[in-house]
Amino acid sequence: MALKLIRKLVTAGVLVFASAAAVSAQTLVFTAIPDEDETKLVERFRGIADYLEEKLDVEVRYIPVKSYAAAISAFRNNQVQLAWFGGLSGVQARSLVPGSQAIAQGVEDKAFYSHIIAHSSTGLEESEELPEELRGKTFTFGSKGSTSGRLIPEYYIREAFNEAPEEVFSRVGFSGNHTRTLRLVESGTYETGAINFSVWNKELENGNVDTDAVKVIWTTPSYPNYQWTIRGDVNERFGEGFMDRVQQALLSMEDKELLESFPRSGFIPVSNDAYKPIEVVGKQIGIID
Structure with missing residues (x-):
């Protein structure tokens, strides 16, 4: 058909x-x-x-x-x-x-996870805990309804800082999807953001990530x-x-x-x-x- x-x-x-x-x-x-x-x-x-x-x-x-x-x-x-x-x-x-x-x-x-990524200008490096230096940066989630681009990252941000994202960051945005989040952080439009590991890995493997401009600085525990x-x-x-x-x-x-x-x-x-x-x-x- x-x-x-x-x-x-x-x-x-x-x-x-x-x-x-x-x-x-x-x-x-x-x-x-x-x-x-x-x-x-x-x-x-x-x-x-x-x-x-x-x-x-x-x-x-x-x-x-x-x-x-x-x-x-x-x-x-x-x-x-x-x-x-x-x-x-x-x-x-x-x-x-x-x-x-x-x-x-x-x-x-079954065991999915999200990354927090950062533009190189922030000087942030990969760590096992969400770094205090995130405070005051600009940050973009993906869609408002996204599990990996909003729900889980927001949960761990609240846990780490004991505050809502709007109180932690100087500006909070919602890109709409993971690909846009990557581009916004890569370009420096937002200093940091949340992206799921699957999209990150696929874009990396396809040569679509400027690793001099953006890097993973933290990874969430796994979730369904x-x-x-x-x-x-x-x-x-x-x-x-x-x-x-x-x-x-x-x-x-x-x-x-x-x-x-x-x-x-x-x-x-x-x-x-x-x-x-x-x-x-x-x-x-x-x-x-």
């Missing part, structure tokens, strides 16, 4: 369709949080759509969104039935859709992060056992090019319970009610 890309977005970034007929009852639609540049995401998830179509024998469509909130809204409203969420966005989405399940995470997502989450009503729509079939398709993915685009070495089973620590931290710092 020909893969179609629907890009109709309202100004807030929530998906809309040209007509009810745009997506048939037998089309599995999925999205992903926009944690990197859109061109990279479209290329990655077009490949995933083709892969799932072949495995599941149903039409599969990937729809990009402009924000983490838009991905959650699309899942809540049943505009998508499957989503690649971060730890926090997955917890938030599942809380809005009874019966929804985390079904697969990357091998690396990205996962595939599916709505609990997919068996009613697609037939008995469909949720299990989707999970098995993801777990059996072996295409090296697809996996490297995440980048992940493979996918493993996971359940909602694995993300309880994310829920606890989200509530503790006021991101989750």
Whole structure:
């Protein structure tokens, strides 16, 4: 089947369709949080759509969104039935859709971590503790809804300084995604920032980091992060056992090019319970009610 890309977005970034007929009852639609540049995401998830179509024998469509909130809204409203969420966005989405399940995470997502990076002009060096010298610097998180670009780094900043980030730093920003965070710190627009290790490593390996301008100065302890989450009503729509079939398709993915685009070495089973620590931290710092 020909893969179609629907890009109709309202100004807030929530998906809309040209007509009810745009997506048939037998089309599995999925999205992903926009944690990197859109061109990279479209290329990655077009490949995933083709892969799932072949495995599941149903039409599969990937729809990009402009924000983490838009991905959650699309899942809540049943505009998508499957989503690649971060730890926090997955917890938030599942809380809005009874019966929804985390079904697969990357091998690396079981013990994920974030880096604090700094521009060379700061003179900051890598250390085992968050350095007191961070105080007074400018700092950018990624998206406001990001686990690795906001939630976890903010938690440890609060722990280390016993203050909110706005009180620690002279200026706090939100870049929108990890790639932008890297560019903002690399250019010196912000002196420091938070980025996940996966994006950092991939950009480093691809020669896209000026290591004379930016470096890692601290790394968080590990935490559970990205996962595939599916709505609990997919068996009613697609037939008995469909949720299990989707999970098995993801777990059996072996295409090296697809996996490297995440980048992940493979996918493993996971359940909602694995993300309880994310829920606890989200509530503790006021991101989750």
